[in-house]
Amino acid sequence: MSQVVARRERLSRFVDLARMYRGWSRQQMAESLGRDISKIVPDSGNPKLDLVVALAEALDWQVGDVARCVWEEPTETSAEGDDFAVLDARAIEAHRAGDWRALLAGGRRLLAAARTPADRARALNRLSGANDGLGRHARSLECLQEALALAPLPANLELMLRVNLAGSHYALWNLAEARAVAGDIVARFEPLPPEGRLERVAQAFALMHRGQCARRAIAQCPETADRNAEDAHADLSRAAELFQALAREFGDDSYGGVANTCRGALLEVGCELGTVAPKDAIATITQAIGAVEDPERSPPGDWLESYGWWCIYGCNVAMRHLKDPEFHRAMAILTNKAIEVAERLGNWSLRERAFSLELVRRERLERTTGFDADWVLDEDDVRTIAGTMGRFPSFRETGWQILSQARIVEGA
Numbered sequence: 001m002s003q004v005v006a007r008r009e010r011l012s013r014f015v016d017l018a019r020m021y022r023g024w025s026r027q028q029m030a031e032s033l034g035r036d037i038s039k040i041v042p043d044s045g046n047p048k049l050d051l052v053v054a055l056a057e058a059l060d061w062q063v064g065d066v067a068r069c070v071w072e073e074p075t076e077t078s079a080e081g082d083d084f085a086v087l088d089a090r091a092i093e094a095h096r097a098g099d100w101r102a103l104l105a106g107g108r109r110l111l112a113a114a115r116t117p118a119d120r121a122r123a124l125n126r127l128s129g130a131n132d133g134l135g136r137h138a139r140s141l142e143c144l145q146e147a148l149a150l151a152p153l154p155a156n157l158e159l160m161l162r163v164n165l166a167g168s169h170y171a172l173w174n175l176a177e178a179r180a181v182a183g184d185i186v187a188r189f190e191p192l193p194p195e196g197r198l199e200r201v202a203q204a205f206a207l208m209h210r211g212q213c214a215r216r217a218i219a220q221c222p223e224t225a226d227r228n229a230e231d232a233h234a235d236l237s238r239a240a241e242l243f244q245a246l247a248r249e250f251g252d253d254s255y256g257g258v259a260n261t262c263r264g265a266l267l268e269v270g271c272e273l274g275t276v277a278p279k280d281a282i283a284t285i286t287q288a289i290g291a292v293e294d295p296e297r298s299p300p301g302d303w304l305e306s307y308g309w310w311c312i313y314g315c316n317v318a319m320r321h322l323k324d325p326e327f328h329r330a331m332a333i334l335t336n337k338a339i340e341v342a343e344r345l346g347n348w349s350l351r352e353r354a355f356s357l358e359l360v361r362r363e364r365l366e367r368t369t370g371f372d373a374d375w376v377l378d379e380d381d382v383r384t385i386a387g388t389m390g391r392f393p394s395f396r397e398t399g400w401q402i403l404s405q406a407r408i409v410e411g412a
Contacts, residue, residue, distance in 0.1 A: 007045035011070050015040055018058040032058055082113045091126045098300060100133035118154055121147040125161060132168065135348025135391045141168040156198050159185070163202045166209040171349055173394050175213045175220070182210035186235075197250065204242035204255075208262055211235030215265055218272055219316065229272040236262045236269065257302025264288075264310035271317050278321035282330050285314040289337050295344040308341030308350045315357045324368055331361040343384075351384060352392045359402055375406040382408060 019029040030037040033054045042048075047055075047070060056063040091106035107130050110123035128143035144165045148158070162185055169178035185206035194200045214232035218225045243259035246252065267284060270276030292298045292307045311334040318330040335358040342350035366372050377385070382403070389399035 004045045007070060008041055008043070010072075011041050011045060011047055014055055014059070014066065014070060018055055021060075022058055029058075082109070084110065084113045084115070084119055087113055088122060088126070095126070095129055095133075098133065100130050103133065104130035106130075117150040117152060118157060121150045121153055121157055121161065125157075125164065128164060128168070132164075132171070133346075135346075135387070137168055137171040137349075137391060138393075141165070141172065144168055159202050160198065163205045163209075166206060170209050170212060172392070173216070175216055179210055179213040182206040182213070186210060197246075200242065200246060201255075204239050204246065204258075207235045207242065208239035208258065211239060211262070212265060215269055218269070219320070225272060229269050232269045233266065233273060236265050240266070254302040257304075257306045260303065260306040261309050264306060264313045267310075268313040268316050271321055278317050279326070281317050282314055282322070282326075285310050285317075286330075286333065289334075292337075292341065295337075295340045298344065300345050304341060305345055305347060305350070308338050308345070308347065311335070311338035311341070312350070312353045312357070315353075319357070319360060324364075328361060328365060331357065335361065348388060348391050351388050352395050355385060355388060355402060356395065356398050359398055359405075362405075375402070377402075377406045377408050379408075379410055381406075 015029065015033075019026065022029070022032075024032065027037055030040055033040055033051060035051070040051075052067050052070070053063055055061075056066045059066065087106060087110050091103055091110060094100075094102035094106055103126060107123055107127035110126055111120065114120040114123050124143045124147035128140045128147070131137070131140040131143065144161055147153075148161050148165065153161075162181055166178045166181040166185070169175075169181060183206075185202060189199070189203045194203045211232045211234070214228045214235065217228040218232070221228065240259045240262035243255045243262065247255035247259065264285070267276055267281045271278045271281050288310055289307050292304060295304060298304045314334045315331055315338075318327050318334070322330060335354050338350055338354040338357075341347070342354060362373055362375060385399050385402055389396045
């Protein structure tokens with residue numbers, strides 16, 4: 001069956017479903033959709049936006065859900081003889097290599113080959129990882145939620161899914177949800193220490209996620225800033241210790257990179273607690289990022305990402321504690337380096353933070369000095385901002401502000 005025919009059939013099913021859901025006649029359905037009764041479904045199978053919106057309203061669905069279901073490719077079927085374990089091993093290799101497109105394709109093959117709830121949950125976890133690597137955090141979250149709804153699941157698999165769930169919520173700035181999920185995992189290990197590598201890694205990540213949520217809440221909830229700073233310090237300090245121990249014991253330096261991310265966050269938290277002088281924190285961060293003077297020559301991975309986050313933590317310190325001109329000097333250096341690291345890694349979360357903070361810097365410069373610095377964006381910059389807007393709903397207003405203020409230079 002061709003894609004056009006398959007899409008036309010899916011669209012027809014949606015029209016019929018909406019008609020039955022509303023209890024309408026075919027004529028009433030056509031009038032609701034603003035179409036002639038004989039031409040509701042286009043021959044091309046490509047519905048116009050107004051038709052998708054009208055269908056969503058008739059069904060009480062989200063517009064995006066209708067569009068995805070109409071447009072999605074037919075579910076991939078597994079070939080005879082496909083071995084789930086072999087496919088999973090290939091997916092793991094793609095994940096380690098950071099080949100997110102290959103992991104996405106591998107996850108779909110896994111899903112087609114799954115025969116048990118546990119296998120299906122593992123496949124969804126791989127798809128979640130692929131979408132996370134591509135910056136599609138909302139889709140990553142959906143995969144994890146779908147996986148956790150399956151039963152029965154092995155305890156270790158469920159634990160891993162919950163840790164990843166906390167991370168997806170955190171990436172999307174769902175701090176209450178991320179903090180609650182991570183807190184449940186941390187509490188699990190309070191009476192009984194973790195056993196084995198997987199449980200130890202889960203505990204460390206849960207502490208980090210909960211601590212990072214508390215750190216972000218410092219700015220979001222000024223009235224409870226002191227308490228959030230104390231909570232962040234406790235969790236991030238412990239997480240750094242645990243990740244460093246994992247790096248030593250298992251010879252996996254990626255854990256060391258995550259520990260370094262925690263140490264950078266502790267500099268920001270220390271400034272809030274008064275244990276670290278803001279100018280000293282900025283000096284420490286500026287000196288540390290010298291290790292990645294040219295991110296393009298640095299190997300991708302957790303260590304490089306950690307220095308990108310150090311830049312973000314430094315910007316937060318500058319915003320809350322530095323005055324002009326130190327503020328502008330620090331912000332200019334750190335946002336620029338964060339964007340360089342984000343581009344090297346293809347990290348959308350870093351891009352979101354870096355662009356948001358650069359807008360803050362420019363607005364403060366204009367407000368305090370009256371100087372409107374020319375912000376020049378090329379086509380690559382615009383593509384990046386558009387991609388960030390699509391991935392982070394909270395960034396969309398910021399993205400439009402940037403695009404309206406900047407001078408955009410188009411290629412020849």
